[in-house]
Amino acid sequence: MIGSGILIGIAAGTVVASFRYLIEHLTSLFIWIFAQGKTDFLWFGLGLIMLIAICLVNGWFLKTNPEIKGSGIPQVEGQLIGLFDYAFWPALWRKFVGGVLAIGSGLFLGREGPSIQLGSTIGQGISKLTKQVGTDRNVLISSGAAAGLSAAFNAPIASTMFVLEEVYHNFSTNIWMVSLTASISSDCIATYVFGLKPVLFMKSTSLPLKYFVWIIPFAILLGIFGRVYQLMTLNISKLYSRIKFIPKEFSSIFSFLLIIPIAMYLPQLMGGGSRLILSLQYLKYPAVILIAFFGLRLLLSVFTYGSGLPGGIFLPMLCLGALLGATYGSVLISMGLVSKLYFATFVIMGMAGYFACVSKAPFTAILLITEMVGTLSHLLGLALVSLLAYLVVDILNGKPIYHSLLLQMLGKREERESITAFETIQTVFVGALADGKTVKQLSWPSGSLLIKIKREGREIVPSGETGIRAGDILIISVTGKKRQQIIHQVQTLTREN
Known part of the structure; x- marks a missing residue:
């Protein structure tokens, strides 16, 4: 099983690193095309034609293989508890191509959910080749999921925890050992391609204990908006169900059209949000602009995800948390309640708290942000904000977002x-x-x-x-x-x- 974990990690790391590389370069290409399009109609027309083509290609993919829809994490959860299954090869290449095109176009979608499904599908394929069945097959699928997330974020420890806490809901020795092996192997591949620098590295200073009192209202704020995000994400399908004049598979055309003015005038907002998150650490935007950015990304990320395109909500969630942290931190600084030295710390805590309460996976949130930011100095603050934000969503009757999406996806199929x-x-x-x-x-x-x-x-x-x-x-x-x-x-x- 350890040998299988290494094999899965190498395969998933290669596929997901390629996936991540192509997305980054395609996004840069679209930003450049629409920057030219502001003054040259031909470049604008080329960008528009490319977006329409991507919409048509993904619509065909979704029609022939609906299992590639969305982030892919609910599909992996459903597969691991035996509620449905799918052929690995058609899902693998369509998720890869469709994800590169959809996410790389600059839409507010994350690469992490698709990376998890790509990794799990590779695990499924290797289990078929090695004739593993039953629980052994599931261990390979879950380890592939961990390897996929590890390559997407360069975070092997958090990736293993995510599979245990959110995807598999089990801390079996076999599962965590093989998942960790696959995650480390995958991370080695991704690190070779992208370097050792953490994905969201920020220069920051630990928040002193005397300022921890300000974490309490911050966590309440994160919890409230986390529950709002859950409700919006789970109900956006109702909006799309009212659109009758266009086939459901091609309803993403609205998201592609909406991204054009953003690409032309606010390119820093494009994509999953990593560019915007990294820019927030410098306290360059006033609170009113940060609030506007948050509202725009909240609406469009939910709207885009609801179209069914192969893209996730993982990184968009972190971006929303970072924007809330930046807004809250800038308000405290303007009121003279904390020093601007700690501004980046609120951005970091915002990401952890928001992800923890929306996904209901606090341990993953703490470890993930620690690995992505590249410092252990914020552990206490991350733990406190994650716990309190989780509690707020729990009081508001919020459930883990990925499991809720799974139940919504299954509908009455679970009754069969x-x-x-x-x-x-x-x-x-x-x-x-x-x-x-x-x-x-x-x-x-x-x-x-x-x-x-x-x-x-x-x-x-x-x-x-x-x-x-x-x-x-x-x-x-x-x-x-x-x-x-x-x-x-x-x-x-x-x-x-």
Whole structure:
């Protein structure tokens, strides 16, 4: 499995590094074309024709392979819990080409979600070549997802945590070890291409403890706008459903037309947001401009994602958090409440807090921003803002955005009957109902069958008298209707009350 992780990491790193390289250069090309287009109608016409062509190509891709839609993270989650599957090769090349064209055109989409799906699809392909099935196949798919994110952000530790916390929801030894192996291998490839400098490196100064009181209202602000973002993202499909005069697959034409004036007059706003984030550290925009940038990116990033184009919300979320942090920091500085020395720190904390509350993955948020910014000095502030923003969204009844998108994507498909058994991996937590019980003492949901227990490197074939204890890894076969519901019922036995 470790060997498979290295192989997946090398393959995913090569594919995603190429993906990232092409996107960056295509975006620069579009910025240049529309800069010329301000004074030369021929260049403007060329840019318009290119955008229309990209819309048509992606529309055809979405019609023939709908599984490449959006970020790809909900598809990976659904695949890992057995709710649907797809052929790896058609999805791989269409996601790659469609993602390069859509994201590279300068739309407010991120490369990270597609990179995760590209990596997971490579893992799926390698599992097919090596004839891995069941839980071993899922481990390779999840490790591919980690490798994809690692190559996109040069953040192997956070990428492994993201798979454990958000995608797979499981801390099995096999999963984290193979995922970490794949992430490190992938990061080596990406680092060779893009260098050692962190993706969002910023010069910053740690916030002193005496200023931590200002993190509380900041986290509340992030949580409120994080819940707004969740609601907008989950409901944008209703707006598109009212558009009847154009096929759904080609509704992205509106996003392409909207990006033209931005490309001509506000090119710094184009793309996923990394250029804008890096420019925020210098305190170059007044608060009113930052608010306008936030409103524009919030509306257009949600609107663009709703079109179904192969692009993600990962980096756009970080950009929105950075804009909120910059706005909040500039207000505090103008009021004389903090020194401008700490302005970049609020930008950094904004990214972590906003991602933590929208995705409901705080550990990933803390580690991700730490690796991307390239400093450990903000850990305490990142942890506090992430925890408080997470709590605010929890109070507002917010759910993890990627899982919510998965449920929305499935619709009634989850109700269909499946006769194919699916294996799920569940770890027994300390204090869980299963901890200290025998197999026969537990009320297992209908449609589930415990087939294997992994304990301290040993595999146990269970009987009714077999005891279960904290740290055990349970391999459970799930069949029948409503797999998601069955898995949730199993988790009530294996996780803390």
